[in-house]
Amino acid sequence: MESTPTAWSNADVYLADLLVGHDPDLDAALAAQREAGLPEIEVAPVGGKLLNLLARISGARRVLEIGTLGGYSTIWLARAVGEGGRVVTIEAEADNAAVARASIGAAGVGDRVEIRIGRGADVLPTLVGGFDLVFIDADKESNTIYLDWAARLGRTGTVVVLDNIGREGEIVRADSDDPKVNGTRDALRMLGEDPRFDATALQTVGVKGWDGVALAVIV
Numbered sequence: 001m002e003s004t005p006t007a008w009s010n011a012d013v014y015l016a017d018l019l020v021g022h023d024p025d026l027d028a029a030l031a032a033q034r035e036a037g038l039p040e041i042e043v044a045p046v047g048g049k050l051l052n053l054l055a056r057i058s059g060a061r062r063v064l065e066i067g068t069l070g071g072y073s074t075i076w077l078a079r080a081v082g083e084g085g086r087v088v089t090i091e092a093e094a095d096n097a098a099v100a101r102a103s104i105g106a107a108g109v110g111d112r113v114e115i116r117i118g119r120g121a122d123v124l125p126t127l128v129g130g131f132d133l134v135f136i137d138a139d140k141e142s143n144t145i146y147l148d149w150a151a152r153l154g155r156t157g158t159v160v161v162l163d164n165i166g167r168e169g170e171i172v173r174a175d176s177d178d179p180k181v182n183g184t185r186d187a188l189r190m191l192g193e194d195p196r197f198d199a200t201a202l203q204t205v206g207v208k209g210w211d212g213v214a215l216a217v218i219v
Contacts, residue, residue: 005209012206016045026075029103033070036099042069043137043163044207048076051135051161054215055080058159060132065089066120066146067138071100077135078109087113088131090123092138124149131155137163140180143187151196151218158218162187166203166212191216 001007026048033042043051055063055077061084063077068091078087091097097117104113116123120138124146134150136143143162150160165171165188170181191199191214199216 003205005205008205008209009207012044012046020045020049025103025107026072028106029070029072029075032099032103033072036070036095038070038096038099042072043076046206047163047204047208047213048073050213052076052080054159054161055133058133058157060159061085062131062133063087064127064131064134064150064153066124066134066136067091068100068115069096069137071103073135073137074100074104074113075107075109077133078104078107078112081112083112085112088116088127089113090116090118090120090138092117092119120149121145124153127153129153129155131158133159133161135161135163140164140183140187143183144190147187147190147194147197151194154218156218160197160199160214160216160218162191162214162216164211165201165214166210168210188214195219 051073061081063081065074065077065087068074068089074087074089081087094117097115101115104110131153134154136146165184167181167184170176171185176182191197196218197216198219199214201212201214203212
């Protein structure tokens with residue numbers, strides 16, 4: 001089969017149907033996001049399941065998410081931490097946070113989630129550390145700020161997930177003038193050079209196009 005965006009998407013849908021399935025609460029969260037006119041930039045279903053598994057595998061009980069959007073990934077993470085666990089999620093836009101809060105509550109995990117409204121760079125210094133997993137999926141221009149705070153608010157063994165690192169392959173272009181690409185390149189360089197992290201990255205193709213995710217542990 002020829003490798004095309006359509007083929008990638010079809011394979012992603014196949015994997016999601018087989019390994020993730022359909023969930024009424026998650027489907028409703030996406031529907032609410034669409035109805036509110038939020039951008040369709042949430043993680044793919046297989047990505048949401050990956051976050052859930054990473055949190056469960058690492059035994060995470062306190063999770064920090066930077067970039068709530070409509071709450072889709074937040075629900076996946078809140079389910080992973082279980083009863084008594086906690087997800088603190090930061091969202092810059094109050095309207096987005098309102099959509100997320102309703103969907104998270106409807107999914108039955110509202111008691112596990114605290115939504116902080118404001119820019120990440122402003123909210124992060126107000127948080128108490130000790131997070132077991134940090135998921136970064138916000139403005140790419142601030143990725144290095146978010147990684148620095150992930151290290152400060154984490155501990156040895158904290159898992160860090162940085163989304164959207166593929167950028168349609170543009171990350172290899174040193175002459176790119178796209179701030180999202182350059183923010184991503186800076187973040188990857190930081191993960192490779194900053195002694196607080198041990199990291200790798202994977203390219204992905206699927207319903208979200210050509211992208212990828214970086215995984216790190218705080219050492």
